[in-house]
Amino acid sequence: MQETSENAIVLWPLLVYGAIVLSLVLLILGLSYVLGQRGTGRAMVEPYEGGIVSAGGARIRFSSQFYMVAMLFVIFDVETIFILSWAIAFQELGWYGYVGVLVFIVMLVVVLVYEWRNGALDFGPDGKKILAAYKRMNQKPASG
The missing domain is CATH 1.10.287 (Helix Hairpins)
Structure with a gap:
């Protein structure tokens, strides 16, 4: 059984779009790795680093x-x-x-x-x- 061109599913635009998205993601991740800062201050290793050294725990009991x-x-x-x-x-x-x-x-x-x-x-x-x-x-x- 032969398919006509009217019933054929065109997938090449989807594949091109996926390739563009994947290449942009890899480009952005690569640029952030190459251009990113690598400082190691005291507060840089803390969660939610903002330049202020945290004091105490974040677990507060609320009523x-x-x-x-x-x-x-x-x-x-x-x-x-x-x-x-x-x-x-x-x-x-x-x-x-x-x-x-x-x-x-x-x-x-x-x-x-x-x-x-x-x-x-x-x-x-x-x-x-x-x-x-x-x-x-x-x-x-x-x-x-």
């Missing part, structure tokens, strides 16, 4: 509260995208879309209240505890 806030930010940010896309398609969706987004927003408010009640949005000590400690500190000692 899980930071991760909770980050997760809430991402979740509510994605919901903002959904609401924005609903607002763009408002005319086409009609009342069904309006009721759908209203249910969606009510669910968001319920989740926000739930997270608030569980303390996911508390960033520090309770204000009442701070006032009680302040009052105890300012009480005059009994004279005896």
Whole structure:
């Protein structure tokens, strides 16, 4: 069976493109090796070398509260995208879309209240505890 020129797959442009890309990569790597600096200062062997000698480890323990806030930010940010896309398609969706987004927003408010009640949005000590400690500190000692 003979192939006609209409059904033949032309691969030579792809092979030429691949050869050009490979030669450019090799040229860039070779030039960076030849022209690159080879200094060996104290901080050059450190990770993320920036000229400042590092002190201590990079492993710092963060409270899980930071991760909770980050997760809430991402979740509510994605919901903002959904609401924005609903607002763009408002005319086409009609009342069904309006009721759908209203249910969606009510669910968001319920989740926000739930997270608030569980303390996911508390960033520090309770204000009442701070006032009680302040009052105890300012009480005059009994004279005896």
